[in-house]
Amino acid sequence: MILMGESSLICNMAKQASRDREIDYSQIGRPQYREQTPADLQELLQAYLRSYQSIRYFRFRDPIAIREWQFKKIRHLVTHAFAKVPLYREKYAAAGLHPGDLRTWRDFELLPFVTKDELIAAWPNAIIAQGYTTEFTTRSSGSSGKFVTVAVDKQAVITDTLMGCRQIEAQSGGTVSSSDSSLLIYTCPWWFTSIGGLYPTIFISSGHQVEDAAAAVRALRPAVLSLYPSYLQRLAPQLQDIQRVGGKLVIVHSEQSTRTDREELSAVLRVLVLDEYSSEELTRIALECPKRRYHLEEDSCYLEIIDHQTGLSSKPGDVGEVVGTNLLNMATPLIRYKQGDLSSFPTHQEPCSCGSSFRQLSGIEGRVADCLVTPSGKLIPSGSLMDAAYRWFLDLSIPVHGIQYEIVQIKSGKVHVNLVSPYLRDSEQRESIRSTIQQQLQEIFNNECDIDVGYVDSIPARAGKHRPIRRE
Numbered sequence: 042m043i044l045m046g047e048s049s050l051i052c053n054m055a056k057q058a059s060r061d062r063e064i065d066y067s068q069i070g071r072p073q074y075r076e077q078t079p080a081d082l083q084e085l086l087q088a089y090l091r092s093y094q095s096i097r098y099f100r101f102r103d104p105i106a107i108r109e110w111q112f113k114k115i116r117h118l119v120t121h122a123f124a125k126v127p128l129y130r131e132k133y134a135a136a137g138l139h140p141g142d143l144r145t146w147r148d149f150e151l152l153p154f155v156t157k158d159e160l161i162a163a164w165p166n167a168i169i170a171q172g173y174t175t176e177f178t179t180r181s182s183g184s185s186g187k188f189v190t191v192a193v194d195k196q197a198v199i200t201d202t203l204m205g206c207r208q209i210e211a212q213s214g215g216t217v218s219s220s221d222s223s224l225l226i227y228t229c230p231w232w233f234t235s236i237g238g239l240y241p242t243i244f245i246s247s248g249h250q251v252e253d254a255a256a257a258v259r260a261l262r263p264a265v266l267s268l269y270p271s272y273l274q275r276l277a278p279q280l281q282d283i284q285r286v287g288g289k290l291v292i293v294h295s296e297q298s299t300r301t302d303r304e305e306l307s308a309v310l311r312v313l314v315l316d317e318y319s320s321e322e323l324t325r326i327a328l329e330c331p332k333r334r335y336h337l338e339e340d341s342c343y344l345e346i347i348d349h350q351t352g353l354s355s356k357p358g359d360v361g362e363v364v365g366t367n368l369l370n371m372a373t374p375l376i377r378y379k380q381g382d383l384s385s386f387p388t389h390q391e392p393c394s395c396g397s398s399f400r401q402l403s404g405i406e407g408r409v410a411d412c413l414v415t416p417s418g419k420l421i422p423s424g425s426l427m428d429a430a431y432r433w434f435l436d437l438s439i440p441v442h443g444i445q446y447e448i449v450q451i452k453s454g455k456v457h458v459n460l461v462s463p464y465l466r467d468s469e470q471r472e473s474i475r476s477t478i479q480q481q482l483q484e485i486f487n488n489e490c491d492i493d494v495g496y497v498d499s500i501p502a503r504a505g506k507h508r509p510i511r512r513e
């Protein structure tokens with residue numbers, strides 16, 4: 042049971058801190074934090090009573106019915122965008138398209154993509170639908186350090202909140218209920234703190250020290266913890282008793298984590314640590330279920346995987362670019378939006394024993410900007426290279442202390458691996474590890490690239506963010 046006085050105290054502290062300095066809105070999140078009003082809360086509660094049950098059971102619906110529902114939603118969205126949003130009207134007109142032409146999924150697949158840079162250039166006048174305001178906005182970082190801002194309509198925020206309730210129910214396998222609280226450790230708070238007292242959410246800034254966050258978890262006893270995986274890495278050693286203080290589920294989001302990372306953290310914490318794949322633009326895209334499969338959130342975002350060379354749908358099993366259509370937001374419609382990530386659909390959509398009929402993704406493979414490319418055009422996602430590097434340390438008995446690596450594609454057919462391993466001194470062992478890594482990467486790169494593996498004393502310093510896997 043949570044002490045509401047205490048939680049609202051922390052929440053108020055957090056909000057105060059956000060006003061002072063803690064929350065860096067320039068980085069990510071909701072630049073215009075607007076306090077919830079009694080009327081908003083009333084509207085949210087009414088929406089919960091009216092539609093939560095249908096949202097909750099939507100993930101068990103027949104896939105054909107889901108597809109039909111999505112198509113209707115998309116047709117409405119495209120018509121709206123064409124009539125009310127200059128960016129889309131101009132794009133579609135230039136391509137000779139009219140919303141009346143949208144009769145089949147094939148027609149939908151002819152609509153031009155929208156990019157982050159286009160959104161940035163169009164903000165605000167050409168991208169906010171006529172009749173909508175900037176009452177709610179959200180922001181995320183764009184390419185070359187620029188930020189993309191989109192307006193969100195209140196109805197979308199409300200539906201998104203209800204989908205958050207379904208998320209914790211689904212990811213916890215039904216063990217978290219409406220009276221359980223969630224603790225969000227993030228850059229900015231969610232718009233609402235509860236639904237008429239149900240699903241209470243407490244916020245603390247990720248600017249706090251992990252010791253303070255661990256103390257907050259013990260005092261507030263949340264059933265769900267939602268945070269960045271990098272923050273959890275630092276927090277986990279202090280939270281081995283999380284189960285004893287009521288913890289049931291940990292959700293990580295907003296940064297890439299590997300399945301191995303999450304399984305290891307689950308073992309430390311003895312609760313499920315699962316991924317939420319989401320973005321400020323597309324909301325929830327896919328969620329990892331207790332069976333560790335990613336299911337699309339079919340009623341918040343319609344997802345496509347696109348071959349980066351042809352712009353057509355990728356074959357199941359092939360890695361391609363994530364393109365999403367936000368099915369909730371009418372204020373800044375996002376239709377066939379290039380998210381900048383890589384993923385793939387599994388070769389077969391096997392039924393999942395969690396019961397969800399939402400389509401599955403094989404996994405999230407990292408950013409398009411970070412992937413390497415073979416001379417024939419095959420994409421090598423940074424995620425699969427990270428997994429490979431992880432295996433080196435497990436399988437090759439490299440002394441873990443002080444290890445660092447980078448994998449850099451210096452030109453089309455040439456990849457350099459720099460390895461720092463100060464405690465690996467035996468020259469025979471060094472040579473054998475070098476050739477094993479070389480062989481393994483040759484295979485990953487389809488034997489199309491020269492792979493050089495060298496030992497260095499330290500990774501050369503570069504300006505900007507450290508990216509161990511990159512294309513130059």
Ligand SMILES: [Zn+2]
Pocket residue numbers: 330331332333334336393394395396397
């Ligand atoms: Zn599942």
